[in-house]
Amino acid sequence: MQLGLVGLGKMGGNMAERVRRAGHEVIGYDRSPGARDVDSLQGLVDALEAPRVVWVMVPSGDPTRSTVRELGELLSPGDVVVDGGNSKFTDDKVHADELAEKGIGYVDAGVSGGVWGLQNGYALMVGGTAEDVAKVQPVFDALKPPAPHDEQGNEMPGVGFVHAGPVGAGHFAKxxxxxxxxxxxxxxxxxxxxxxxxxxxxxxxxxxxxxxxxxxxxxxxxxxxxxxxxxxxxxxxxxxxxxxxxxxxxxxxxxxxxxxxxxxxxxxxxxxxxxRQDDSPTMKAVAALRNQFGGHSVQSVDSRGNNPPVSEKPA
The missing domain is CATH 1.10.1040.10 (N-(1-d-carboxylethyl)-l-norvaline Dehydrogenase; domain 2)
Known part of the structure; x- marks a missing residue:
């Protein structure tokens, strides 16, 4: 199948390669020139045959929100958008509702595997309708780790991939x-x-x-x-x-x-x-309190950051 992939960073680039190795066509777009195949989201949509699947792999928050909204203006009814970033699960219903008004499906995919995913595969936790998930299933199958086998040599299903529930369940699980x-x-x-x-x-x-x-x-x-x-x-x-x-x-x-x-x-x-604290304000207060009620010694910090001992306060 064809996959449009937005975001070709450390994870996105490796995911694109793994999907290609499985025999699928990946058309990639990234804001930075280099490995991208097209120069814009419009060019990405134009290069895909309907019904399209476009996977968004950009930083969570505003970058993802703006990308999903822009795709909503470019895609057609029957297409599906997949958010594979680390978005907050509460964003998923907003995206799904906005896209549903245009007849576009939405799937949220929690992805784990980091920079090792190209070699080992990715664990996938997805949310969405059964119909929308089915449209993306060949890509999920390409990305997930090889299925282990039982003692009789039979493939054990379900490992590395789960349809966790409706929209939002994938990102909640991740x-x-x-x-x-x-x-x-x-x-x-x-x-x-x-x-x-x-x-x-x-x-x-x-x-x-x-x-x-x-x-x-x-x-x-x-x-x-x-x-x-x-x-x-x-x-x-x-x-x-x-x-x-x-x-x-x-x-x-x-x-x-x-x-x-x-x-x-x-x-x-x-x-x-x-x-992230060079010198914890909490622990400063704790040290001061120990000195006040018990006369326990404290340390002062000189201008060079050294910590000479300070004599104990009388009990």
Missing amino acids: MVHNGIEYAMMQAYGEGYELLAAVDLVEDVPGVIASWTQGTVIRSWLLDLLVKALQEDPGLDKITGYAEDSGEGRWTVEQAIEHAVPMPAISASLFARFAS
């Missing part, structure tokens, strides 16, 4: 996926820090690598931590500043709205906020 990812990364990071903090353990990268086989905490994320430590054993080349894409926040917001306790995911989100 949001929760990323919230879990936050907590897993935080746990691995805390374990690494404790190992590195003691003199008893002499080979921290080796310990973490030993966990990748035969243990209950093995995972692809753990494999990637091993790779990072092989490249930089002390992680000295990077700072401890960690951004959040927004999906961790949205997961916690939904947990609050639905009264679902999420202490691990919430803590991992707040830890990212803490990573």
Whole structure:
């Protein structure tokens, strides 16, 4: 089949290549010249045969919203737009309703796989009507990982792809996926820090690598931590500043709205906020309070950023 793909960045470009390798035609457009096949969204639509499927793979928020709205002015009834970015699930109903007025279908696709997806395939969580999902199914089949086989050699269906529900369900599922990812990364990071903090353990990268086989905490994320430590054993080349894409926040917001306790995911989100502070105002207040009520020592910061000890306040 034909696929129009908007956004040929790290993930979009690899997705286009994987779909092409599966024997489908991909016509790509990107704002930056280079790998794009056409020079405009209009040119992309003109190059596709009806009924068209156009996959949007651009940053979430305004870039996605404006792209979907522009496509709504260019496409025809019976066409389908797929949002494969990390949009908030509440945007999906807005897009679907706007496009439905023009007879255009809409599918939201949560995509996981990162820069490794070209080689390994992508996990896909999609939302939309059965009719619209069916129009895109050949592309989903091309993108998802190869199906594993059972002990008898039979292919196990459903792995790597799920039609999660109506419009919005795909991005909601991906949001929760990323919230879990936050907590897993935080746990691995805390374990690494404790190992590195003691003199008893002499080979921290080796310990973490030993966990990748035969243990209950093995995972692809753990494999990637091993790779990072092989490249930089002390992680000295990077700072401890960690951004959040927004999906961790949205997961916690939904947990609050639905009264679902999420202490691990919430803590991992707040830890990212803490990573951006050179000197935490919260911990300054904690130190000041300890000094006030218990006479515990505090440290002052001189103009060069050093921390000479300050004598204890009388108890």
